[in-house]
Amino acid sequence: xxxxxxxxLRNFVIILVSASVFSQNWLVFGSAVQEQSFKRPDPLxxxxxxxxxxxxQNKHYWASTALTGVHGYAIAGVWLLCGMxxxxxxxxxxxxxxxxxxxxxLEHYYITIFWLVLLFTFLALVSSSLVLSANQDSLKxxxxxxxxxxxVGKDARRTIRKVVEAMTTMESLxxxxxxxxxxxxxxxxxxxGKASLLxxxxxxxxxxxxxxxxxxxxxxxxxxxIFNLVLVVAALVLILTHWYPGFVIIxxxxxxxxxxxxxxxxxxxxxxxxxxxxxxxxxxxxxxPQNNSLSSVLPxxxxxxxxKIMVQIGSTVHIFISQLNSKAEDFYxxxxxxxxxxxxxxxxxxxxxxKGPPEYSYVPEGCPKNSIPISQIPNILASFTCFDxxxxxxxxxxxxxxxxxxxxxxxxxxxxxxxxxxxxIYPELxxxxxxxxxxxxxxxxxxxxxSIRAAIRWLWxxxxxxxxxxxxxxxxxxxxxxxxxxxSFSMCSISPG
Numbered sequence: 001x002x003x004x005x006x007x008x009l010r011n012f013v014i015i016l017v018s019a020s021v022f023s024q025n026w027l028v029f030g031s032a033v034q035e036q037s038f039k040r041p042d043p044l045x046x047x048x049x050x051x052x053x054x055x056x057q058n059k060h061y062w063a064s065t066a067l068t069g070v071h072g073y074a075i076a077g078v079w080l081l082c083g084m085x086x087x088x089x090x091x092x093x094x095x096x097x098x099x100x101x102x103x104x105x106l107e108h109y110y111i112t113i114f115w116l117v118l119l120f121t122f123l124a125l126v127s128s129s130l131v132l133s134a135n136q137d138s139l140k141x142x143x144x145x146x147x148x149x150x151x152v153g154k155d156a157r158r159t160i161r162k163v164v165e166a167m168t169t170m171e172s173l174x175x176x177x178x179x180x181x182x183x184x185x186x187x188x189x190x191x192x193g194k195a196s197l198l199x200x201x202x203x204x205x206x207x208x209x210x211x212x213x214x215x216x217x218x219x220x221x222x223x224x225x226i227f228n229l230v231l232v233v234a235a236l237v238l239i240l241t242h243w244y245p246g247f248v249i250i251x252x253x254x255x256x257x258x259x260x261x262x263x264x265x266x267x268x269x270x271x272x273x274x275x276x277x278x279x280x281x282x283x284x285x286x287x288x289p290q291n292n293s294l295s296s297v298l299p300x301x302x303x304x305x306x307x308k309i310m311v312q313i314g315s316t317v318h319i320f321i322s323q324l325n326s327k328a329e330d331f332y333x334x335x336x337x338x339x340x341x342x343x344x345x346x347x348x349x350x351x352x353x354x355k356g357p358p359e360y361s362y363v364p365e366g367c368p369k370n371s372i373p374i375s376q377i378p379n380i381l382a383s384f385t386c387f388d389x390x391x392x393x394x395x396x397x398x399x400x401x402x403x404x405x406x407x408x409x410x411x412x413x414x415x416x417x418x419x420x421x422x423x424x425i426y427p428e429l430x431x432x433x434x435x436x437x438x439x440x441x442x443x444x445x446x447x448x449x450x451s452i453r454a455a456i457r458w459l460w461x462x463x464x465x466x467x468x469x470x471x472x473x474x475x476x477x478x479x480x481x482x483x484x485x486x487x488s489f490s491m492c493s494i495s496p497g
Contacts, residue, residue, distance in 0.1 A: 038277070040064035054281040068273045072266020072467075079471070080259045087252075113480050117239065120473035124232050127466040128225045134459040135221040139214055141452045146210045148445050153207075159428045166425040173414040173421075217264075217271060221463070224260045228470065231257065235477060244484055251477050258474055261467040268460035275456050279449035282442045310430060314360030317419070321352040321374065350374050353423060362426055375420035378413035385409040 042050040042064040050064035171186050235250040351367035351374070354360050372380070385404040386397030397403065 038064065041067055043067055054277050065274055065277065066267075066270045069266030069268070069270035072262050072264070072269060074266075075467075076259045076262035076266070079255075079262060083255045083259075110483060113476065113483060114239075116476045117236075117473070117480055120469055120476055121232055121236055123469040124466065124473050125229065127462055127469055128229050128232070131221060131225050131459065131462045131466055134455065134462050135218055135225070138452075138455040138459050139218045141448065141455050142210060142214045145445060145448050145452055146207050146214070148448065149210070150207045152445075159431065163425050163428050166421045170418045170421050173418045177411060177414065213271065213274070217267065220260075220264055220267070221459075224257060224264060225466075228254070228257050228261070228466075232473070239480065242484060244481070247477070247484070248481060251474060251481060254470065254474050254477070258467060258470040261463065261470055265460065265463045265467050268456065268463050272453070272456045272460055275449070275452055279446065279453065282445050282449065311358075311360050313422075313426070313429075314354040314362060315357065317423070318352060318354035318356065318360055320419075321350050321354075324350055325352070350377070353426075362430065364423075373420060374416050374423070377416040378409070381409055381412055 038050060038052065038054075038061075040050050041047040042060050044060055044063045050060050052058060052061055055061045168186075231250055231254050235247065235254070238247040238250060349368060349371045351364070351371040353362055353364040353367060355363055355366065381404055384402055385406060385408075386402040387406050387409075
C-alpha cells in the first residue's frame with residue numbers, strides 16, 4: 001500500500017502547495033502599489049511638493065490636500081486683518097467721524113443704503129438656507145460612502161477568515177502525515193490572518209477619517225450658518241429700532257463669522273479635492289485592480305498568474321478524482337477486496353466538480369446524480385475497515401469483509417476531509433483571484449462618486465456665495481453705522497427725523 005498512498009500524498013501536496021503559493025503571492029501582490037502621485041505643496045515640509053499617492057494614513061497627504069483650499073484661508077486672513085486694522089483705526093479716529101467726507105456723502109443716500117441692506121440681507125438669508133440644505137445632503141451621501149467602504153472591508157475579511165479557518169483545519173488533519181505541508185499551511189494561514197487584520201485596520205482608518213471629516217464639516221457649517229442667520233435677522237431688527245450700540249456689536253460678531261465662512265469655503269474646496277482623489281483612486285482600482293493606490297486595502301492578483309494558479313488547482317483535483325474513479329478496481333485489490341465486493345464500484349463514484357481540460361472550470365452542479373462528495377469516502381470505507389486496538393487485520397475482520405487497516409482508514413479520512421475543505425473554500429479563492437470583491441467595491445462606490453462630487457461642489461459654491469454676500473452685507477452695515485451715528489430716528493424710520 002505505500003505506492004498508492006504515496007501517489008495520493010504527492011497529488012494532494014501539489015494541490016495544497018498550489019493553494020499556499022497562491023495565498024502567499026496574493027499577499028505580495030497586495031502590497032505592490034502603483035502610486036498615483038500628486039504634486040502639491042506640503043506645509044509640513046516647508047511647502048516642498050508632496051509627490052506621494054492617495055494615502056489617508058499619511059499626514060503629508062492630508063496637509064498638502066488641505067492646502068488646496070488656501071484661497072478661502074487667505075481671504076479669511078485678509079478679512080480678519082482688515083477688521084483688526086479698521087477697529088484700531090476707529091478707536092483713535094472715532095471722535096472726528098462727523099468731519100469725514102464719507103459722512104457727508106452718506107447723508108444723501110439713506111434710502112439707497114437701506115435698500116442695499118435689504119438686498120444683501122435677503123441674499124445672506126437665502127444662501128444660508130441653501131447651505132444648510134446642501135450640508136445635510138452632503139452628510140447623508142458621505143455617510144453612505146463610508147458605509148459602502150466598511151461593508152466591502154467586512155466582506156473581504158469574512159472571505160479571508162473562511163479561508164484561514166479551512167487551512168487551519170487542513171493543517172491539523174495533515175500534521176500526522178506531512179509535517180512540512182502542515183507548516184506551510186500554518187504559515188500561510190498566519191499571513192492571511194495578518195492580511196485580514198491589515199484590511200480591518202486600514203478600512204477602519206479610512207472610515208474613521210471620512211467620518212471625522214464629515215462630522216467636522218457638518219457641525220462647523222451648521223454652527224456658523226445658524227449663528228449667521230440669527231445675527232443677520234437681529235441686525236435687521238436693530239437697524240429698524242435704531243439701537244446703535246447693539247448694531248455695532250452685531251457688525252463685530254458678523255465680521256468674525258464671515259472670517260469663519262471663508263475658512264469653511266476653503267475647507268469645502270479641500271474636501272471636494274479629497275473626494276476627487278478618492279473617486280480617482282477608485283477609478284484606478286476599476287481600470288487596474290492589481291496595482292493601484294488602494295491595493296493595500298483591496299489586494300488583488302495579476303490575472304494571468306491567478307488564472308494559472310486556479311487552473312493548476314482545478315486540474316490537480318480533476319485528475320486526482322478522475323484517477324480514483326477510473327481505477328477503482330485497483331484500489332479494491334489494494335485493500336484486499338474480493339470479487340463479491342466489486343459491486344461497490346457503482347456506488348462510490350466520486351463527484352468531480354471540475355470539468356476537463358483546458359479550462360478545468362469549477363462546476364459542482366455537473367456531477368452525476370449517483371456520485372458522492374469526496375468527504376463521504378470515509379463512510380463507505382468504514383464498512384470495510386477493521387477497527388481494533390492492535391491495528392491489525394484479524395480473522396474476524398477478514399471473515400466479515402473488513403480488510404482495510406484502521407491506520408489506512410484514518411489516513412484516507414483525513415485526506416478526504418482536507419480535500420473537501422479545499423473544495424469548500426475554492427469559490428472564495430476564485431473570487432479573490434478574480435478580484436470580485438475589488439470590482440464590486442469600486443462599482444458600488446463609483447456609482448456614488450458623481451452625486452457626492454456634485455453635493456460637495458454645490459456646498460462649496462453656496463459657501464462662496466454666502467461669504468461674498470456677508471462681506472457685502474457687513475460693509476453695507478458699516479456704511480449704515482456711519483450714517484446713523486449721532487442722529488435721531490423715529491421707530492422704523494429710514495431717514496433721521
